Ligand SMILES: Nc1nc2c(ncn2[C@@H]2O[C@H](COP(=O)(O)OP(=O)(O)OP(=O)(O)O)[C@@H](O)[C@H]2O)c(=O)[nH]1
């Protein structure tokens with residue numbers, strides 16, 4: 001089965017080294033190591049899945065890419081019956097470190113696309129070539145959507161174009177106009193299902209010098225480095241999840257401790273005396289404790305995760321990017337952060353309102369203590385847990401930004 005690029009990028013030992021570097025606070029070292037890998041992707045193997053409906057010409061296309069005919073030794077089996085039910089890889093001499101995977105027809109396995117995707121381990125492939133004959137198929141649109149949802153890329157191949165040429169000639173139609181119509185039709189179909197149209201190639205696996213076969217090969221050769229760096233960039237969250245996991249677990253314990261501390265203080269039923277102008281007392285100690293612990297906790301987490309202006313400046317010079325750009329890309333997710341911040345503020349207001357109401361209506365001191373403890377614990381825990389998640393995402397954004405070549 002295909003191994004994703006990520007799994008070959010770092011050995012188990014290298015991953016452990018990254019983890020321990022990160023544990024000792026060397027975020028910059030971790031980023032530079034990942035970057036040095038990303039600058040040397042030439043030897044990383046790329047797994048390209050060739051997929052399409054049964055009989056669309058996938059295997060014949062793979063043979064053509066390898067300079068073979070179907071009758072040659074080592075060629076993928078082809079034919080008019082459904083020929084292949086297991087994904088099989090074929091190296092491609094002209095494209096070093098590329099494996100072309102011949103997948104079973106997408107309408108195999110009783111037409112259930114999700115079942116098919118599971119069966120062929122869809123997510124393990126780095127790039128896709130959809131092969132379709134005669135007309136745009138429903139499955140083409142569906143699979144294209146799934147590919148783009150993963151953030152990956154694909155080419156669309158209209159196969160057996162020699163047959164189309166034959167039909168067009170028989171009807172006395174202009175071939176170039178015919179090709180334009182096919183391309184327009186493909187683009188419209190992709191747009192209709194909400195997919196950004198990919199590069200489209202009209203090919204015949206029998207007439208390689210005609211149509212778009214050679215253009216496909218040269219485009220793929222040209223695109224390989226950018227496909228690899230896209231795959232690496234998609235792998236960053238997984239790489240960083242592994243690298244930061246031990247530290248995340250350690251910091252979660254600290255979050256628990258701080259939340260327990262806030263809960264203990266929240267249990268003490270202290271409130272300010274009621275001035276004439278304020279109708280009810282305010283549970284001031286709890287509020288101050290929650291705010292204090294949360295602010296201190298956030299600063300502590302940020303420091304522990306290695307995020308600082310000093311790091312940005314030092315990293316900027318090493319990855320040849322202005323620190324302002326790194327900072328801007330790091331905070332790219334700000335709009336998504338806002339609803340969370342609003343939710344947390346609303347939660348805080350609700351808790352304080354409940355406490356004030358409890359005091360106003362003279363709830364028993366025990367009840368108020370329990371409520372104070374539970375709510376202080378819960379709010380502090382939630383704020384700090386969100387903050388940890390936020391900082392970890394920021395670390396990921398920073399790594400992505402340091403790796404990106406724009
Ligand atoms: N005219 C023409 N026929 C083609 C072309 N490519 C494939 N064929 C024919 O189409 C039939 C199916 O081709 P395959 O390559 O076996 O198709 P497949 O998609 O691998 O089929 P399955 O593995 O069964 O899903 C064979 O008879 C091929 O000879 C082409 O470019 N032009």
Ligand SMILES: [Mg+2]
Nearest residue numbers: 058059083084
């Ligand atoms: Mg086949």
